[in-house]
Amino acid sequence: MRFSILLAVLAVLFSFDAANAQGDLDRCSFAGQIDKADDGIAACDRLIKDAKTSAQERAKALSSRCGWWWAKKDTDRALTDCNESIRIDRNLASAYLNRGNVYLSKSDFEHASSDFNEALRLDPKNAWAYAERGSLYKSKGDFDRALSDLNQSITLDPTYAPAHFLRGDLYKRKGDLARAMDDMNETLRLDPNYAQAYFARGRLSFMLGNNPAATVDFGKAIKLEPDDSMAYFNRGVAYYAIGDRNADAEADFRKATELNPKDAYAALWRELAERRNHAPSHLAEAAKTLDMTVWPAPVIRLFLGEMTIEQTLGAASSTDPQVKATQTCEANFYGGEFALLKKNKKEAQKLLKLAADNCPPTFIEGTAAVAELIPLK
Structure with a gap:
């Protein structure tokens, strides 16, 4: 009888260990x-x-x-x-x-x-492997090979959400926003807790001018990853572009600067929101923690009253043509915003139009410039 009990106890213990191991x-x-x-x-x-x-x-x-x-x-x-x-x-x-x-x-x-x-x-039908190699090609700028690998990944496993996400991001970089949006929608259908996909879809909505939808998606990204300063920053930009959500914009930029005090752009946008809201400025305090020897320091100096718009535009003088183009884009946008705050509508229209026409498609400054121009027409 005791032997049977011992066997039963051992069986239970073995099952418990096996269950723990499997867990x-x-x-x-x-x-x-x-x-x-x-x-x-x-x-x-x-x-x-x-x-x-x-x-x-x-x-x-x-x-x-x-x-x-x-x-x-x-x-x-x-x-x-x-x-x-x-x-x-x-x-x-x-x-x-x-x-x-x-x-x-x-x-x-x-x-x-x-x-x-x-x-x-080792595993020629591994959808994950094709997706990761596609991500590598995308990082290297080889978009054709990247797209081929991502398509293959999705063919092997249509339910693999990361492949749809990566392909959507690739389409965005190629300027095909409609296909990018389709892939982000599919990513989130397959995985409703994919924070990066909410962020990416929010950016797409912002680029397409649908700022209310953008704020919703950035909000979902924040709920999933509450310490992501970029999600707060981008939602703040979308609120700012809506026009009547300035208090929400200011709150988001404040949170973004708290999470990343060295983010010069978060400090700049917080300044824009505070000035629009007639709130006290925190830019001078923020500048103490920023690297004021590199771009966009000239833009910050513009808002601190240490440089003129002309001097800020002149500071966009990198010897790298691509860097110079992006700096000029930003100088035009922030210069236009500064002119707006100074009630110089003509100067603001000129600079914002230059930003809207010449900023790279993925730059928030270009999209924001388009939104700012609408009420000025």
């Missing part, structure tokens, strides 16, 4: 959601330290922990784990994929490309 395997498996990173790393730690974990499972756990460290932007720990995973199992495609992502985040395109190619050699 750790599930939690350790890298899924990319940053809010689950700490729990994932803890589960991977237990598996890696467990003497009962097989070599193959340890390699998988190391690969997953590498992915979690990468998601937390700890690339050194990530690289160490991926290297160890590959040392144990040279045929584990996920380890090469995770290590490729680490190299990509370090802008080491050569090693990233090698790892993504090896992952595809």
Whole structure:
């Protein structure tokens, strides 16, 4: 009788251990959601330290922990784990994929490309691998190869949300905003908690002139990632462009500067919102924490009364033609905003028109200039 009871107890304990092990395997498996990173790393730690974990499972756990460290932007720990995973199992495609992502985040395109190619050699029908190599090509500016890989990823797995997201971002860079919007909508249909996709769709709505929709999507991105200063900044710009949401704009720019005190553009837009709201300025205080030796310092000096519009425009003088074009775009827009605040409508119209016509399509200053021109006509 006692022997039977002992067997029953052992069976329960074995089942409990097995359930715990399976739970750790599930939690350790890298899924990319940053809010689950700490729990994932803890589960991977237990598996890696467990003497009962097989070599193959340890390699998988190391690969997953590498992915979690990468998601937390700890690339050194990530690289160490991926290297160890590959040392144990040279045929584990996920380890090469995770290590490729680490190299990509370090802008080491050569090693990233090698790892993504090896992952595809090991697993030629891996949608994730095609998406990551497509991301690499996009980072290198090779849009045709990027689009080919992303299309292949979606063909292999139409439900893989990151591939739709990456392709949507690629279409945006190519200026095809309609297709970009379609892919962002599909991304969010597949994954309603994809913060980056809400942010990207908000930017698209802003570029298309739909500022109310933009504020909604930026709000959803903020709810998912409340410490993202850029989401607050962009929502503030959309509120500002609407025209009658100045208090909301000011609040968002204030939050953006709190989260990132060294962001000169957040400080500039906060100044615009405060002046429009007849609120006390915080620009002089913010300038103490900013690098006033580099652009857009001349624009900040304009609003501080230390430079004229003409001097600010003249300061856009980089020897790099592309950099000069972007600086001129910004000088025209902020100069136009400054002229508006000074009630110089004619000067404002001239400068804002130049910004609207000549700013790069993805620059918020160009889109904002278009919005500002409408009531001036």
